[in-house]
Amino acid sequence: MPHRANAQRTADELPRDLVTRGLDAARNAIETEAAAVSALADRLDGVFLDVLTAVAACEGHLVVTGLGKSGLVGRKIAATLASTGTPATFIHSGDALHGDSGAVTSRDLVLALSASGETAEVCAFARMLAERDIPVIAMTGAEESTLAKLATYTLDTMVLREADPLNLAPTASTTAALVMGDALACALVVLREFTHHDFARFHPSGALGRKLLGLGEDA
DSSP: OHHHHHHHHHHHHSOHHHHHHHHHHHHHHHHHHHHHHHHHGGGOSHHHHHHHHHHHHOSSOEEEEEOHHHHHHHHHHHHHHHHTTOOEEEEEHHHHTTTGGGGOOTTOEEEEEOSSSOOHHHHHHHHHHHHTTOOEEEEESOTTSHHHHHOSEEEEOOOSSOSSTTSOSSSHHHHHHHHHHHHHHHHHHHHTTOOHHHHHHHOOSHHHHHHHTTOOTTO
16 A cells, blocks of 8 residues: 555654644534534524425526535535426526526526625626516525625525634535525425435436335346
8 A cells, every 4th residue: 555655654744733733623624514504403484484485486497506616506506406306407607697697587596605695796697687587595694795685585604604724715604505505405305295206217327226216236
């Protein structure tokens, strides 16, 4: 195991106090993100119910949008929703300002992610949608932000601080947004009475698909 041995030597060469501080930062990151996620449970209030009802009643797609790290989280939320019975897709906010906004119809809802609520491209997209009377659901940590003011509904994903030592990198905030998206998807599974058989129809391939269809690993 030459690579492992080299890695071990490198770790041994690091100053012990630096390693200790690094491990403390790792533990603190987990504790900070766990606290941020736990706090979300108390925010499943009337607004969340309004969003849940609106998405369940949507005749088109739930279009998810975001930029940067929020955009990456948005892609995952859209994928989870689509795989659990809610028609959903992702449009990058930057691309939306260069023609992709034409994919959004009057039958759709838009879920816009921005931790600060001030991401220029996300806000510009939301403003375009508001002018077309297309409802926007803001997922943000700033309820008085530009995005929140443009939105029909606002899901609060505020965190007390980010999980990194500098309190700068999107860590706790992106985790909170991801979990809020999962909460929405899980609630919709119940409202839609989505079953194991429905899930299997959407996942015919891979190990999960084989398991749901009652096939062996070698099938």
